[in-house]
Amino acid sequence: MPFPQMPEALLRALTERGYNEPTSVQAAVLEPETSGQDLLVSAQTGSGKTVAFGLALAPELLGDADRLPQAGLPLALAIAPTRELALQVKAELTWLYAAAGGRVVSCVGGMDPMTERRALAAGAHIVVGTPGRLRDHLERGNLRPDALRAVVLDEADEMLDLGFREELEAILNAAPAERRTLLFSATVPRDIERLAQSFQRDALRIAVKGEGGQHGDIEHRAVVVAPHGIERAVVNLLRASDSPRAIVFCSTRASVARLHGNLTERGFSAVAISGELTQPERSRALQALRDGRAQVCVATDVAARGIDLPDLGLVIHAELPKEPEVMLHRSGRTGRAGRKGVSVLVVPANRRRTAERLLMGARVQAEWGAPPSAEVIHARDAERLTTQATALLEEEAETADRDVARELAARHSAEDLAAVLVKVLRAPLPAPEELAAVDAGPRRAANGERGAPPHRDGPEGVWFRMNVGRDGRADPRWVLPFLCRRGEVRREEIGRIRILGRETQFEIAPAAAGRFAAASRRPDQDDPHIRVEPVTGGAANSNAWRGAPGGRGRREAPRSRTA
CATH class of the missing domain: 3.40.50.300 (P-loop containing nucleotide triphosphate hydrolases)
Structure with a gap:
């Protein structure tokens, strides 16, 4: 109307x-x-x-x-x-x-x-x-x-x-x-x-209708990455996007400075906004975005309200917001006034539970998956470069340029000249990153049952323990997902689980043991009170690795109240 x-x-x-x-x-x-x-x-x-x-x-x-x-x-x-x-x-x-x-x-x-x-x-x-x-x-x-x-x-x-x-x-x-x-x-x-x-x-x-719910013009996504692969995932998300402008949110000024520096080094035209900058500096950064001198803004939540760029089509949460409302306000920088936008949560594998709580609190349905791979970006680049080169060829060339072109055509093949054109067009593009593979699929299959990979036998497994047992209400229903998240392993890489009185012992496939040990040593924001460490000596280490269907090894009854 x-x-x-x-x-x-x-x-x-x-x-x-x-x-x-x-x-x-x-x-x-x-x-x-x-x-x-x-x-x-x-x-x-x-x-x-x-x-x-x-x-x-x-x-x-x-x-x-x-x-x-x-x-x-x-x-x-x-x-x-x-x-x-x-x-x-x-x-x-x-x-x-x-x-x-x-x-x-x-x-x-x-x-x-x-x-x-x-x-x-x-x-x-x-x-x-x-x-x-x-x-x-x-x-x-x-x-x-x-x-x-x-x-x-x-x-x-x-x-x-x-x-x-x-x-x-x-x-x-x-x-x-x-x-x-x-x-x-x-x-x-x-x-x-x-x-x-x-x-x-x-x-x-x-x-107004829609209060507190999901914004219809914003497509929400969540990509699962290894904890050490956040910045590489941000690079690939920016490279894969067709949006002329993007904003990347971090939680602290230090994170903004670090990510802004890394993106700039990789060849992105980026500006930063945080509380440590003066207002004139922040205003200049926004103006650079508006007039096209910059394409990416790395910011703290100080920019979660007040930035309105007509062609900002991508918001990336490089660090998870603390509250659902903050996530909604960050995401609301895109999808404004009837325009479409994409909001992507970058979720470290060991913080997936936190991300799920955020989405639930914000009443947002997100599509879960993996960040774009280098192969996907190379394929998109091929399409984009073809379109860009075709558009250049359709433009009317100056006489002097045609003279140079005829001389080059006499010396080189059309394929070589086209390859040089593509190389020149590709040169300003930052290189995509290789990302570690992480299980980004849903936690349960559509029918509510866990997947069941084939039973396998193998060499001796490595035993670990954590300081929660039957007295702390340890239960296989949450222990298994916890171990997958904390140690960045798949279900099939977890063998038998023994829930004792004051601790729980569990078996990790040999090929995954080193990765599990390194990941489980990192501080865990969701369950900081749970400590995980290898079992040194004792009967546990003498057992052979026997992965069970679904990664759920046989739960053995405890033989004693102590390890």
Whole structure:
């Protein structure tokens, strides 16, 4: 459906930006019954919320006029949790209100406060900022709230999570009591409801369809890798993708710096965003992505909200997020405003259980598999290079270029010349990585039964033990999956399992014993209290390796209460 009746300047701005019809959240806030009402709106990230509240503010800012009056004391205030999101909101509101003569000023941490003070003194229609910096300007008298007609809290749940309640309350208490208050939030937990009750008057609750569920425009995938193969998997995921832009999320600043350096060394055009960078540095990184000088952004969760790149089609979680909500916000950088995108969780084999809990908590169905192999990438390169070379051949060549071409054709065969062209086109492409094979399939077959590879006999196995036994409620139903995950082995590489009183002994195929020992020594974030070590001496090591169907060797009754 088309946009409803609104000022001509805003309709013209929407048309120029390619907005032919409103998104769900935009249509919801423009319904006639919302006029003048306080609103509590929940909608998925990437659903067009910024433009939604920009349009919702029009009656307070413009009334029946087509242009705004001369800028003076701000008429509207928009508060966002992060610098990036605040600057993104400023950019969106600037183009939306440009034709109406709107002046938008930002006040965010990391920028020069004196410059902001001068901008406020020069007058503004809308001020956008982060809670801490806005409160600072209020207390210093730089930001005068007397004329405010509306206040918007964007990503209100995130602001409370970041501990900005005191700042928000100070700002809202300073605003005129008769203002209009709009709260936009991806989720509406109890804290948001309490905030709404304290600072809104009979707020109209709007829950856009799809709240909290899987984003229909994002394809979720999970790829299982060896713990030491994460960065190589990221390389192959980037190489296999056709997206012009991608963002790779890490959990710490150190991880961002390391991965950014490695990708740059491999030939990717990459930028980094993390909390240790100044705001101008972060702004330059985003601009490099927008104008095409960079194709990959490596970032901490500081960029999980506020980055909106029209052609960002791939999000990679190089390190698993801590919470389902963080995963959804990371993923929400793609699949925005009706465009399709892909979100890929890179899952170390020993953290698969954590990844499954994340997906379940986010109510997301992901397709599990392995990362693209070097062979797959080479095959895709062949298709891409053929298309690229064909497009070049169809272009009209300059006369001087044709003269050189005739001379080369006289000396070399057409196949040799084509090979050189392909070599030149391939040269800028980073080399794909060889990845270690990891079982990435589902944990159970479709019928719920474990697979049953053939019984096999072999040489003597290697025995290990872990410090959980029958007294700790050890049970083969979870011991076997635990050993596969902790030791990065397959079920058929695990033989007999003996559950004793205070420990559990188990047999590992000789060919896998070294790999199992190395993997099980690494810290385990899911079960840090369980220690695994080889059995040194004793009867256990004298038994021959006898792998059983499904990797489940005969569970022998314990002969004693101690090892």
